[in-house]
Amino acid sequence: MSESKLATLPAKSPDSNVFIFSSGKFGEFFKEIGEITRFAGNFFKSMVIPPYEFKELMKQCYLIGNKSLSLVAITGFIMGLVLTIQTRPTLARFGAESWIPGMIAVSIIREIGPVITALICAGKVGSGIGAELASMKVTEQIDAMEVSGTNPFKYIVVTRILATTMMIPVLVIFADFVALIGGYLGVNILGDVGFRFYFTQVFNQLDYSDLLPACGKTILFGFSIGLVSCYKGYNANKGTEGVGLSANAAVVLSSLCIFIIDAVAVQLTSILLPK
């Protein structure tokens, strides 16, 4: 929460810590959740009201995709390769080497691809957004925008949250694909598996109950990265120190969100779409 907001709150009465939840770290935590929820509410409200900032949205999509593409490709590739090399001995012991492609496919598409890619993007994109918005706040660029008659929330925040919500899923699909290629190479280090055979095996193992939940949660990952990073940047404290703190908090909090969303999504999936 920004210092300026704190300063406008009425002074705390001495007996306010009678309520355990309203004081100390715990209270701060809930207050922050409330603030982020309000921030999200503002996002949905501003998103539907014209004018729309299409040009800025496209620019942000391009920047986010372009900046993370190579990073995501490298991690995806290594992910697939390593996963294959690591699981081969175990499956080989049961004589189940032919299951390798299917196993890789399921674990990458369902879980590892989305989570690892989202975490990488939280580091790369989230810190970028956090630092950028915080420095815009600190150097009065956001104020300048507001005075010139442009709604800075719409121009800066809404476009970035939409851009991450749309681009993280695209990056995840790309990472999944590269990881499967990595897996193919991994299989072929010790064995000899045809490209066609490998991908037939891969797609045989996948069905909609793997793809849909994975898609759903990547969209949420993207949204949470954008939301949390923008929130942290937009509410930065005064001073250059605030920029570093915001970038840091953006990464930490969005990574945490990714794990929480993942845990909830896995539970929901197993309840709603039992195999």
Added chain:
Amino acid sequence: MEKEQEQIQAVSDSKAAVFDPKEVIVDIQHLSKSFGDNHVLIDMNITVHKGENVVVLGKSGSGKSVLIKCLVRLLDSDEGTIKVLGNEITTLKNNELNVVRKNIGFLFQSAALYDSMTVNENLAFPLRDQKKTLEEIDTLIQEGLESVGLPDAGLLMPSELSGGMRKRIGLARTMILKPAIMLYDEPTTGLDPITSKEISKLILEVQTKQQTSSIIITHDIECARITANRIIVIKDGKAAAEGTYDELIKSEDKWIRSFFE
């Protein structure tokens, strides 16, 4: 040097001739603003007439920036009325407020150039919703850059500019909509004396050429001397003294005179 002084005097005089004491552009009455227990402004009164440069002097932390931020409602005031071009700022709806804001130029202390955009894009930003053709926008940008003496800076990024250049580009960006009112937040702070003087002269030029009414916040007495038609000194959240440069420099009050030493 001497010639320069004469020039400044000449511009100064021509301005004084333009300013019209009958037409009130900005009228702030009984403005109060607190942050918690920190009472920054208490019963502040300021009027600015058409074409007039009003300089606001005060120690740092005396609420000068808060004052002009209330004027464009970047901060909500607690009490009092703020009339800008006849509109009561404190009660306007957001879309009406934005219309009034188009008539107000705000030069921030840090110039507040958009880091991710080139100088040209920075200047084009206020024109986004103006329904102008690309050629018109280009012409306006070039005029703007020339008026601040940086005709070739268009393709640079803000990070490539010096402090003085940033202020100039900031000024060009704020001036591009030819606002009726200009607010300058410490336009010369952090600049060397020569650059400060150039910026002060630019401020004067803006006033003369476009008949802009301005509030200039500063603690640079040289800037105040060059630009002011009238000076207001803030102390303890109130206007403690008001007058021309020549009047205030002879003030009985030691505290006020201390600004001019």
